[in-house]
Structure formats: C-alpha cells, structure tokens
Amino acid sequence: MRTRPVGDRAVLAEVGSPDEAAALAAWLRASGLAADDVVPAARSVLLDGVDPGPATALLAAWPGGTAVRTRRTVEVPVTYDGPDLGLVADRWSVPAEEVVDRHTSLTFTSAFCGFAPGFAYLTGLPEEWWLPRLDDPRPRVPAGAVAIAGEWCGVYPTASPGGWLLLGRTDATLWDPTAEEPALLAPGTQVRFVPA
Amino acid sequence: MVSAGTLTTVQDRGRVGWAHLGVPRAGALDAPAAALANRLVGNPPDAAVLETVLGGLALRNAGPGRWAALTGASTAPTFWWAAGGELRVPVPTYGLRSYVAVAGGIDVDPVLGSRSTDTLAWVGPPRVVDGTSLPLGEPTGAPRPLDVPPARREGALRVLPGPRADWFASLAPLFGSEWVVRPDSDRIGLRLDGPALERVGAGELPSEGMVLGAVQVPPSGRPIVFLADHPPTGGYPVVGVVHPDDLWRCAQVRPGERVRFRGVSTR
Numbered sequence: 399m400r401t402r403p404v405g406d407r408a409v410l411a412e413v414g415s416p417d418e419a420a421a422l423a424a425w426l427r428a429s430g431l432a433a434d435d436v437v438p439a440a441r442s443v444l445l446d447g448v449d450p451g452p453a454t455a456l457l458a459a460w461p462g463g464t465a466v467r468t469r470r471t472v473e474v475p476v477t478y479d480g481p482d483l484g485l486v487a488d489r490w491s492v493p494a495e496e497v498v499d500r501h502t503s504l505t506f507t508s509a510f511c512g513f514a515p516g517f518a519y520l521t522g523l524p525e526e527w528w529l530p531r532l533d534d535p536r537p538r539v540p541a542g543a544v545a546i547a548g549e550w551c552g553v554y555p556t557a558s559p560g561g562w563l564l565l566g567r568t569d570a571t572l573w574d575p576t577a578e579e580p581a582l583l584a585p586g587t588q589v590r591f592v593p594a
Numbered sequence: 595m596v597s598a599g600t601l602t603t604v605q606d607r608g609r610v611g612w613a614h615l616g617v618p619r620a621g622a623l624d625a626p627a628a629a630l631a632n633r634l635v636g637n638p639p640d641a642a643v644l645e646t647v648l649g650g651l652a653l654r655n656a657g658p659g660r661w662a663a664l665t666g667a668s669t670a671p672t673f674w675w676a677a678g679g680e681l682r683v684p685v686p687t688y689g690l691r692s693y694v695a696v697a698g699g700i701d702v703d704p705v706l707g708s709r710s711t712d713t714l715a716w717v718g719p720p721r722v723v724d725g726t727s728l729p730l731g732e733p734t735g736a737p738r739p740l741d742v743p744p745a746r747r748e749g750a751l752r753v754l755p756g757p758r759a760d761w762f763a764s765l766a767p768l769f770g771s772e773w774v775v776r777p778d779s780d781r782i783g784l785r786l787d788g789p790a791l792e793r794v795g796a797g798e799l800p801s802e803g804m805v806l807g808a809v810q811v812p813p814s815g816r817p818i819v820f821l822a823d824h825p826p827t828g829g830y831p832v833v834g835v836v837h838p839d840d841l842w843r844c845a846q847v848r849p850g851e852r853v854r855f856r857g858v859s860t861r
Contacts, residue, residue: 403754404756407805407838410757437803437827442803512827
C-alpha cells in the first residue's frame, strides 16, 4: 500500500481494488481511529481529519485482503423495465430475460458512496459483463433507477443527469437523512436484487 | 425575511463525518467571520447564522428584540435589533460574504447534525428566499460586544502538499502566477484563470476522496480550490491543499480579483 499526503491533516492510502478499499475503510473504522471521516473510493481510502504520523503507522498494520465483516445484507426489489435493457441484452448477446436472471443471481458489495448522497458504487459484476456508459448522458435519470456502467452497478437515490445503462427501477428508499442509517447501501453493505 | 438578496443560506460549522455517504460538509465559508458573529451576540460556536453574498439581504424581526451582529464583508458590531425592526445588509466595499448572527441562533431543524445548507446536493434547509420565515432559538449567553478577532492574514494563499503533484510537469506555474477569480466561483469551489498546468501523461484518475481546500486541476489545467460544498469524491488530480487558516480568503475574493499561491511544507 502506498500513502500520499493530503495537506497536513489527511492521508490518502492507495489500494488495488474497490473491494480492498471497502475492506480497509471498515478495518479503519473498527480500529477506533480518531478521524473526521474515512472515505473509501475506487482505488483508495481517504483518512480526513487525522494526525498523519499515527494514521500512517496504523495503515502499515493493515493485514490486507477484501474481507468485510458486513453489517448487513439488503434486498432491493426491482421492476426490470429499464430503457437500456435491450441494449444490454444485445451487448451481452442474450435475451432480455437472461439479463434479469444474471443481475438477480449476483451478490453485490457497496464499495463506496459518491456522486450524490446515498449513491453507492456496487462491485460484483463479472468483468466479461462490463459495458461502457452511454456516449450521451441522459439529462434526467429518475430516482430509483437501477443501472450498470463499467465495473459498477448502482441505484440513483434522487433524480439526476446520468450516463449509466438503466436496467429497471426500485421503490426502495435509498437515502433518508432522518433515518438512523441514512444510506440504504452504505459502504460494506451486501446487496441482492430481486424481481419486484 | 423581506428580501433574500443574491444568495442567502443558513450555515453553521458544517456536517463533518458524512463524506463516506456522499454528503458534502457545507458550513460557513468564512468560518472565522461566522464564529466572530456568534461570539458578539453570546451564541455558542455551533449556532447557525445567515451567510449572504454581497448586499440586498433584508430581514424583519417578527419576535421580541434581540442582540444581533454583522461580520465578514459588511460589518456592524453587536446592536439591539428591536421588535419589528428591519435589518439590511449593505453592499460591502470589499469582500463578498457577510454573516448575520442573532442571539439564540437560527433554529431550523438540523439534518445529519447540522443546520447548514449544502448547495451541491441540497442537504439541509432550503436556500433562503423572499418571504422565508426563520425560527430563532432561545438566547443562552450575554452579548460580548468587545472582541479581538484574530488578525486577517494577507498575501499569498499557503498551499500544503497534495497527493497528485506528480501528475504535473511542474508546479512552478501554480506558485509563480497571478490567478484571476472566475465569475462561476461559488460555495463549491474557487475557480481560477491563469496559465494552464501541464500534465505529465494521459490517463484517468480513479475517483478518490477530496478534502476541504483541495487544489484540484481538471483537464483545462486551471485549478479549483474546493470549498465547503465540494463533492466528497472527485476524479481530477489534487496538487495541494490550501492552508485551513487561509480558506476564509477564498470566501471573500471577488470575481476578477487576483490571488497568488505559495507552497509550504507544514503549518
């Protein structure tokens, strides 16, 4: 693992994969590290509001790996009627029903949140199924849209512009700032999609 | 609220600790000015104030009289704001953002532990518009009209080391140039115009966590200093981090004004 300075009150730790980032972030939180925030991302974890010396020493003690003692598994009911379902079926060279079967057969892991409050980047899509995002992003993707792009699967918590391929939609509440756990798919959460 | 002016929001010290869920920190951009306003009226440091850009904000006191203070760009030390009285923020001669503190604080419902409005994802209370009515809390302390605020430091903005300086051929243009504040600067970032910083290679940076004060360089090569409403993660390289004690100036420089940067290794 390589660490990089971010001013004098934060450290960026580089890791090899989103799953490693999620595992490191969970390990750091469990370690009782005094920090303003621990922010996992695609290939890194930011330790913000820390004393860089002790934080770097703690990072050196990380055993590595991708195991997350998952707090919970969440099932997300999906109506598979997304406008890009046919496009994904074409690219995967399978019928649309097979796209649904594949998507519901996988177990995803929330690696990190970003882009919007509660928007989780989910890993677990096999590499041979990765597809590029749309060349022209949609000006408005509705809240609850279930989508894939590149190595990721995600669910839009609120309506926003977006270029991911839309498979379907869910009525699940992805983001509720008044809830004890505001993000349904907080980092480390395991996620399964089921037909609504 | 008689008139909301250009942009008025409720702000406190921000919503720290939720970046991992994609929530910007928000909070007063000129934090020392907001803290001074709270001290002047006897509020605790975490009380919410109003942040307003330039002038035009006009407020009517619909309740009993209160102590109030105005700090930042336009200033008025502690004064008694009588019942029914109107408070107007004049257009400042220098600076951009002013803070109105009222004894008891602005008592809107907190969201994730803060009353701040974040203008990126709109977490927190909605922006203040004409006709908005804002509740006030119970005053808890006596006003302290005599205060010695910390000196306001001028000169180049100090920049601490960042994680991705090695993405650029040289940081000499950053530290050797005058940067003009762009008009699209806002609570998310101070956007600057000047000589483009040149990247060493191509390639894309996987999205990574961003800190307050990060000097991020998008493909244009022109830096953005991330302010309180910055996105919690971003995909452009960060070459440095503006010293926390210099961030208030990023809140007060106007479009068209110039800033310089100076590299420092530590605080």
